[in-house]
Amino acid sequence: QVRLLESGGGMVQAGSSLKLSCTASGPTPSTAVVGWFRQAPGKERELLARIAWINRGTPMPEIIGSMKGRANISKDDVANTVTFEMNGLQPDDTALYICNYGQSWGQGTQVTVSS
Numbered sequence: 001q002v003r004l005l006e007s008g009g010g011m012v013q014a015g016s017s018l019k020l021s022c023t024a025s026g027p028t029p030s031t032a033v034v035g036w037f038r039q040a041p042g043k044e045r046e047l048l049a050r051i052a053w054i055n056r057g058t059p060m061p062e063i064i065g066s067m068k069g070r071a072n073i074s075k076d077d078v079a080n081t082v083t084f085e086m087n088g089l090q091p092d093d094t095a096l097y098i099c100n101y102g103q104s105w106g107q108g109t110q111v112t113v114s115s
Helices: none
Strands: 004-007 010-013 018-024 032-039 046-053 060-063 071-076 081-086 095-101 109-114
Touching: 004 095, 018 032, 018 095, 018 109, 032 081, 046 071, 046 081, 060 071, 081 095
Parallel strands: 010 109
Antiparallel strands: 004 018, 018 081, 032 046, 032 095, 046 060, 071 081, 095 109
16 A cells, blocks of 8 residues: 655745645556645545546646635656645645545645734
8 A cells, every 4th residue: 555645734824835745655656646635623624636647648637626726736756746835825724734545645744824
C-alpha cells in the first residue's frame, strides 16, 4: 500500500498563500487520481481538488467547491509529489488538510488561518 506524507501547513494570516505537498512512497503510478481533502472540527471531510492522469498522459487537474478560483493542483513525477497551492486564505480555511490516493490516506498537515 502506498504511504502518503503531507507537508507545508502552518499558521498564517488572512489573505496569505500556502503550498501543500503530498509525497508518495514508491514510484509514480502510470494511472491515478490523487485528491486533497480537508477536515475541520465538527465538519465533514471536504474534497477540495484532485488531479488524474491515464497511462502517464497529460494530468487533468480539477479544483472543487470552496477552493475554485483560488487554488491550483499539480504533480511532479521526479519528486513523486502532488502539490496543492492555495491563495487568499481565510479563517474558515482552518482545517487538517489530507491527501488521498486509492485506499491510502496521509496523516494530514494542519493549516490555521488567523484574522
